[in-house]
Amino acid sequence: MTEKKLQFRDYLYVGSLLFGLFFGAGNLIFPVHLGQLAGSNVWWANLGFLITGIGLPFLGVIAIGISRQKGILEVAKRIHPLYGTIFTALLYLVIGPFFALPRLASTSFAIALQPFVPSSTQKLILLLFSVAFFFGAYLFAKRPNKLLDYVGKFLNPLFLLLLFVLILFAFLKPLGSFNVTPTDAAYLTSPLNAGLKEGYNTLDALASLAFGIIIVTTLQQMGVKQPKTIAKDTIKSGFISIVIMGIIYTCLALMGTMSLGQFALSENGGIALAQLADHYLGTLGSILLALIVIIACFKTAIGLITAFSETFHEIFPQISYGKWLIITSVLPAIFANVGLTNIIAGALPVLMFIYPLAITLIFLVLTGPLFKERQCVYVSVTVFTLIAALCDGLNALPLKLQSLPVIQDILALAQHIPLFSIGMSWVVFMPIGLVVGLILAPFFPKKITKEA
Structure with missing residues (x-):
């Protein structure tokens, strides 16, 4: 079969897919909160956040690319086969059903729906939402060969369009300037270091290793077969992804700083985003933010369920990919109701x-x-x-x-x-x-x- 040479449009689609897999609700709210804490030092804080928030994930993408392996399991086995299996299983369990996946459902519910739900019925609504959320993600993950279409060509562009509307309002009608005193001592004395720590906490370095199997598989489905070419195309697509992430992180951090002109420091970036959406668009803004957060979490959930199921099927081939999908969808639907804390x-x-x-x-x-x-x-x-x-x-x-x-x-x-x-x-x-x-x-x- 003839090796396919990808065009810029193809790299854009794969880069969009990778961005969509990375960018969940945490990525949305962390930089906003950072902007509020950093105040006038937002530029240095944002630089630190970008170094670890997109620098480490990009290095992870490059590592998977140049390793010429399908995913993290094969790479980790370079140390020892047993170590590779245990390390890979732990990594996927943490960013899969035991932590990241349930957090996606609970976070999207807390930001998007909880403000509209009476406190007396919140537990029931959270349960119903979690089941619906992961059932939908399960349906999409059943066809991993369609992830490029689902996430890269539809869900992620829709997410970016909705987010762009909110960002546009924030910069056309700014609530304040950047000349405000930092509200956190760490951002006053060493904003770069504080930003580094905040970006480190996004966990995207782990995600970059986990999503490697999806990107490699997607490129193979597009007709790229040679490991050397897959490595180059993975890195090019990853570069597009981190450029988009860097631009959005910077805009969100600046929005957080400007919001101090109208609002007090919020407990987290989700509250600040809700305040901004309501200020600019009222009820429509709350609906807009709900859609942004749910789509952000949903597309990441699809990717994590797919990557987890493919990798665990490779580790334990006696259990089919379909059965792992069910397991990986049911467990986080249960754990999401334990409580985010x-x-x-x-x-x-x-x-x-x-x-x-x-x-x-x-x-x-x-x-x-x-x-x-x-x-x-x-x-x-x-x-x-x-x-x-x-x-x-x-x-x-x-x-x-x-x-x-x-x-x-x-x-x-x-x-x-x-x-x-x-x-x-x-x-x-x-x-x-x-x-x-x-x-x-x-x-x-x-x-x-x-x-x-």
């Missing part, structure tokens, strides 16, 4: 554990040619990062679990690690693992094998 509290320790390992894997794939793809370097860096990640994960456990003697002993030792107090001790351990791996490399010459 409980969902976040339960997932935080796993997030603190797995995020450093994901960033480390991206780093290893990108720098592999520099150490000649020696497997011992992959293993050494991962082992050292694993130690730090385990300490960070234990430190995020509920206080009752932290009180266990063995955990207390580990945390007492970890207190001496630089940056441990802010959950970044892996930044210290990862370079140590790299140095150790490079020292051992001559004695363990085995290299990672790649698909040509």
Whole structure:
């Protein structure tokens, strides 16, 4: 079969698909809140947010591309087959049915529908909404070969059009200027660092690894067959996606800052967006925001359900893709009713554990040619990062679990690690693992094998 050469329009569609998969409700409300907190320092704060909010995800997309593998499972197995399976399963469980997926339903309900629902019936309406939300996502995910059409060509353009209307009003009739004092001390003293942390919390670095399987599969369905060409086309499409994300993040952050001219600092960006929508368009604005949030969450849910089901079918082939779809749709429909606060509290320790390992894997794939793809370097860096990640994960456990003697002993030792107090001790351990791996490399010459 002749290799297809994609046109700019094709890259635009795939880039739109990737953006649509990334951009959920959290991506919508985080930058608005950042803008309110940063005030006149919004430009530096936004720069920090862009570095980690779109920089890390783009590196993840590049890593999947240049690895010439179908997805994160094959890449993680470079360290060890068992490690690859466990790491991949944990990653998908966190950004799938145990955390990100239920959060999509609960967040979209809280912002889009809860203001219109009497408090006495909110639990029932949330249950009905969750079931309808994930049943709809299940129907779309049943045909993964149509994701480009569903998300890239329809849902995402519709989302961008609706969001553009709100952004246009905000900039044509600004509520205030950018010359306002930051409302948070961190944004007053070090806005760049504060923005870096906020972007780090979007979890899109994890999503970039998870969605790699969808992008590679989509390109193959478009007629791109050679791994080298798939790698290049993945990176080009990813670049289009992060440019769109960067523009929207910046607009939303500036909207947040300008909103302080009319409104007080809100508890979160969702409240600020609701205030803006109501100010400019009244009831129509509330309906507009409801559509924006629901579409944002819905398209991301479709992608996560698809990616989870495809990957778990690969790990456990005895269970069909269709059955995994059902499992991945039913579980978050149940967990969404547990409550957003409980969902976040339960997932935080796993997030603190797995995020450093994901960033480390991206780093290893990108720098592999520099150490000649020696497997011992992959293993050494991962082992050292694993130690730090385990300490960070234990430190995020509920206080009752932290009180266990063995955990207390580990945390007492970890207190001496630089940056441990802010959950970044892996930044210290990862370079140590790299140095150790490079020292051992001559004695363990085995290299990672790649698909040509």
